Amino acid sequence: MAMRLYELAGADPARRFSPYCWRIRYALAAKGLDFEGVPWRFTEKDVIAGHGSDKVPVLIDGDRVVADSWAIAEYLEDAFPDRPSLFGPDPGRALARFVNAFADAVVIPGIARLVVADIDAVIDEKDRAYFRASREKRFGMTLEAAQADREVRVEAFRQALHPLRMVLRAQPFLSGATAMHADSIVMGCFQWARCVSPFRLLASDDPVEAWRQRMLDLHGGMARQVPAFD
Numbered sequence: 001m002a003m004r005l006y007e008l009a010g011a012d013p014a015r016r017f018s019p020y021c022w023r024i025r026y027a028l029a030a031k032g033l034d035f036e037g038v039p040w041r042f043t044e045k046d047v048i049a050g051h052g053s054d055k056v057p058v059l060i061d062g063d064r065v066v067a068d069s070w071a072i073a074e075y076l077e078d079a080f081p082d083r084p085s086l087f088g089p090d091p092g093r094a095l096a097r098f099v100n101a102f103a104d105a106v107v108i109p110g111i112a113r114l115v116v117a118d119i120d121a122v123i124d125e126k127d128r129a130y131f132r133a134s135r136e137k138r139f140g141m142t143l144e145a146a147q148a149d150r151e152v153r154v155e156a157f158r159q160a161l162h163p164l165r166m167v168l169r170a171q172p173f174l175s176g177a178t179a180m181h182a183d184s185i186v187m188g189c190f191q192w193a194r195c196v197s198p199f200r201l202l203a204s205d206d207p208v209e210a211w212r213q214r215m216l217d218l219h220g221g222m223a224r225q226v227p228a229f230d
Contacts, residue, residue, distance in 0.1 A: 009039035019192035026184030086181035115197035
């Protein structure tokens with residue numbers, strides 16, 4: 001039986017837009033593992049409560065349940081050692097953990113302030129009140145205020161990506177000649193934005209944008225095949 005992956009979805013169930021779930025979609029593809037993606041919405045917490053989590057991704061592999069994107073990536077690496085590695089030799093896993101922290105602390109918050117109000121238009125109607133109330137509480141302001149002046153503030157976000165840019169000027173992927181899980185972690189952030197907002201995060205001549213296009217091409221263009229804005 002194929003594994004099941006609970007993933008955040010919009011009103012269109014094909015629009016899977018969680019950055020954390022995309023990390024695992026890439027990881028499963030890199031491992032060559034079959035899975036069934038199960039669409040899940042913000043207000044369907046009862047669906048996964050029995051699996052010990054209130055948020056996605058949640059991976060079910062037979063009688064094993066794993067929640068949290070980093071924990072799932074480690075599970076896939078350890079449970080399927082005969083498949084291509086997500087991390088490479090030591091200290092690859094430790095370095096990927098650093099990239100995971102960088103993405104969570106810098107990339108996701110930076111993108112959120114640029115696209116958060118746009119998310120309301122793509123989520124299921126039943127999620128809208130919950131999403132607005134929870135995110136406005138988090139930001140301490142309306143979604144529209146959180147996203148205001150993004151045409152100006154995007155420059156600060158692009159500058160925050162400079163460590164990535166320095167690496168990608170020297171090599172095609174963050175992991176070197178080929179993409180590994182460190183790339184998938186960061187790409188999950190950009191795929192999230194791509195799926196929820198038409199706002200352009202990167203300049204066309206940015207090495208990070210060239211890398212993003214290479215990531216979109218991986219695994220038969222898997223990430224290009226979902227509803228998105230570019």
